[in-house]
Amino acid sequence: MNLTCKDIGLRLEVENTLLEQLYNTGMKHYPNEFGGLLTGHYSEDMKTCHITGTLLPQKYKSSRYYFERGREGLLEKLEKLYHAEPRSIYVGEWHTHPDGEKGPSDTDKQAMQTISDHEEVTISCPVLLILATSPRGYTPGFYVNFKNKLYEYE
Ligand SMILES: [Zn+2]
Numbered sequence: 001m002n003l004t005c006k007d008i009g010l011r012l013e014v015e016n017t018l019l020e021q022l023y024n025t026g027m028k029h030y031p032n033e034f035g036g037l038l039t040g041h042y043s044e045d046m047k048t049c050h051i052t053g054t055l056l057p058q059k060y061k062s063s064r065y066y067f068e069r070g071r072e073g074l075l076e077k078l079e080k081l082y083h084a085e086p087r088s089i090y091v092g093e094w095h096t097h098p099d100g101e102k103g104p105s106d107t108d109k110q111a112m113q114t115i116s117d118h119e120e121v122t123i124s125c126p127v128l129l130i131l132a133t134s135p136r137g138y139t140p141g142f143y144v145n146f147k148n149k150l151y152e153y154e
Pocket residue numbers: 095096097104105108130
């Protein structure tokens with residue numbers, strides 16, 4: 001699917017096969033939340049983000065309404081992706097909202113701001129994907145943290 005964020009002129013591309021893969025991974029943890037990193041690359045003008053993959057955390061805390069990924073091993077995996085052909089980099093985060101809404105919670109907004117401020121894998125505009133999941137299927141919500149505010153891709 002192709003999405004745009006008109007307010008700030010950014011575009012997002014993601015394959016449906018990847019979304020299916022994330023949904024299937026998320027459902028293994030249903031009804032608890034689950035998630036990980038999003039990887040991909042940017043166009044030369046930096047206006048289009050192409051999400052191509054995910055890295056899953058080895059350690060995490062999760063419950064029905066909470067997910068926090070650990071960091072163990074992720075930097076090493078990102079380093080490998082950076083040197084792979086084609087190169088891919090960290091572009092953001094994803095997690096599920098089992099039987100929930102695709103909108104971000106206040107905690108989600110704060111977490112994205114923290115990542116923008118402090119993440120050692122620095123990118124200026126990290127993407128947040130929330131997958132509202134249920135046994136019947138999923139609805140994705142895509143957001144981008146830009147200049148201290150979370151915008152929705154449509
Ligand atoms: Zn959330």
